[in-house]
Amino acid sequence: MKVLHLVSAYPRRQGDIITPWLIETIRRLKEKGLEIVILAPSYKGLTSHFHEGIRVERFRYFFKRWENLTHEETAPDRVNRSIFYKLLVPFYVFFGTLKTICLCRREKFEVIHVHWPIPHALFGLFGKWVSKAKLVLTFYGVELRWVKQKYPFLRKPLKLLIGKADVVTAISTHTRNEMLSLSDRPITIIPFGAGLDIQEKPATPATPPELLFVGRLVERKGVSFLIDAFNILSRKLDCRLFIVGEGPEKEKLIKQVAELKLGNKVIFTGGIPEEELAWRYQNCSVFVLPAIIDSKGDTEGLGVVLIEALTYKRPVVASRVGGIVDIVEDGKTGFLAPEKDSLALSQAIEKLLTDKNLSRRLAEQGYGFVKVRFSWDRIIGQILEAYRK
Secondary structure (H helix, E strand, O other): OEEEEEOOOOOOOOOOOOOHHHHHHHHHHHHOOOEEEEEEEOOOOOOOEEEOOEEEEEEOOOOHHHOOOOOOOOHHHHHHHOHHHHHHHHHHHHHHHHHHHHHHHHOOOOEEEEEOHHHHHHHHHHHHHHHOOEEEEEEOOHHHHHHHHOOHHHHHHHHHHHHHOOEEEEOOHHHHHHHOOOOOOOOEEOOOOOOEOOOOOOOOOOOOOEEEEEOOOOHHHOHHHHHHHHHHHHOOOOOEEEEEOOOOOHHHHHHHHHHOOOHHHEEEEEOOOHHHHHHHHHHOOEEEEOOOOOOOOOOOOOOHHHHHHHHOOOOEEEEOOHHHHHOOOEOOOEEEEOOOOHHHHHHHHHHHHHOHHHHHHHHHHHHHHHHHHOEHHHHHHHHHHHHHO
């Protein structure tokens, strides 16, 4: 089976860390015998190339110097920030569609798989007409919120495009529910980005206990509420909070820690190597994802870091938002707290730190759940089934 994947970004060179979960998905599909071709936008004149044995076709859409709508930052963020990037969009859509048509006329694809369907579903639809391939659309959530809040005039065209697809998938129950206002057609949940080689990993919790957050330091991650929760907790218990990641909110969060006089109890590690990250997971007593619905209406599409923590059998606490509820069932696979509620967050963490039996039970149950639900074997099986429909 020959499959064309339409994406908004793909590694430009070896070592370029872009959507690693997608790279792994492609690699595993290739191992199943599928012939995969990637179509992605150029970046500053980048031409077609191979990445880890996969052919990556690039489409040029503007002069080399300004060809940076994607890759370094999400296209919606760039478009929202600058009139120049808004003007780039028609060029991107026209030349992306043209490249898809040419590619599908030249080669015979059985499936065209579109990731981030705005605007790539349009590319896929033209490819479907040219090649008679099946069209699969995968929604991640952020593109739906973008349309609903910023560009509501795109709702009807998007609904029409969804209606033309052979299979539509969403990464979580939350994303599927967001799509119900656009379409009542069947939507398959496939948690792209969540596939892990899930096997029990060693855990050696530190003394004093360590709390861990891993993620990009942006508003929707809710780290400021975690710091407030830790401030409440640290008055009762001797513990430490490790915040792993970089992002635009970092300086603001460092200032918050200083104002609360938390000193060396809150440690910002920045980005760290994979080996050190594994060690952090092993050392933590509780993993926390305090996600919120941010000022733009964006939130967690799934929360893959929770799955990662549970593979180490670490108990988790998270907010009851977005796709997180597909991973954390309150009182069974972890604890859920209302978003932006630092007191509730601190109380949930305290329960786990002070009740070792409870902590162990939730961690075991969480591990068992993700081992069944989010393994690579299951996810790749679901993708192949979607292709065969």
